[in-house]
Amino acid sequence: MTGFVANFLKGGLVGLLCVPLMLWAAESPRAAVDQASLGANKADIHLQTTINGDNHMDIVITSGSGQGCSAGQLWDIVMGGCTPAVYLRTVSTSRSCDCSCPGKGSCSASQSGTYHVYGWRLPTDGREQISSYSDPVWQACSVTSNSCEAEAPPPSNPPIGAPGTTTAIVVANLVCDASNPRFSQGAGSIDQKLKIIQAYKDHYNGFGRCPEYTYAGYQGYFDWQALLTSYSIDSIVAMIKASPVPDSEVQKVVNLACEAGASAVFGPGGYVKSTYIMGSGNGCQVLF
Secondary structure, three states, rough: HHHHHHHHHHHHOOOOOOOOOEEOOOOOOOOOOOOOOOOOOOOOOEEOOOOOOOOOOOOOOOOOOOOOOOOOOOOEOOOOOOEEEEEEEEEEEEEEEEOOOOOOOOEEEEEEEEEEEEEOOOOOOOOOEHHHHOEEOOOOEEEEEEEOOOOOOOOOOOOOOOOOOEEEOOOOOOOOOOOOOHHHHHHHHHHHHHHHHHHHHHHOOOOOOOOEEEEEEEEOOOHHHHHHOOHHHHHHHHHHOOOOOOOHOOOOOOOOHHHHHHHHHHOOOOOOOOOOOOOOOOOOEOOO
């Protein structure tokens, strides 16, 4: 501009000088340059003037240091200057997540979430340049559909065979040897326990049955051992063999043990009856 003024002064022109001057950028209909191709630090500027002849105008345009925005910054039209990436918007998203049925069937589930977008609104139209995204924040997993079916409860009295068939079981309340979990109970030594068991097998007219662990009203495996504090094992064996229990009572006791054992295995009502197998010691035959 200084050269223009100097030339006019040299020509002897003094006083008020009015020069119509027009500046416009890419929004002008006369602009032919695509601003998006210029980048955030460039602009296409058009100058229209009515100055003619030998007169001329000097125009100098600078941008601060002349180096554009600092590293890591761009011009943001909302912020009005160079800036690091700024928050642009929040985006909703979703993803699938795991779910399971407690019984049969299948299900599907999803999680909704949001994340933030950072970047710049570039000159001149505000188009976005993305810099980064925040980590998504996820909501709780929610079931969207399912065909789950609860498992049917097992029958309370599952029969092991067809009606009229039989099966054999071993009952725990008749103690025959160390394989029975109740064998270790009681005050007697292993030898004393085995002598009590053998006395039962040798007695009672061929029943060959083992002693019941305990029954109300009966002297059983545990009860005989309690007498060892007052009697020798030989005396106890003699008392067992001398006990005047009729066969019908013996049959009743072992059948009670068999009924209790079958009920524990098949459930009440899951069988017809359970009876002692003669000579087995602790075996029972279950009828369905």
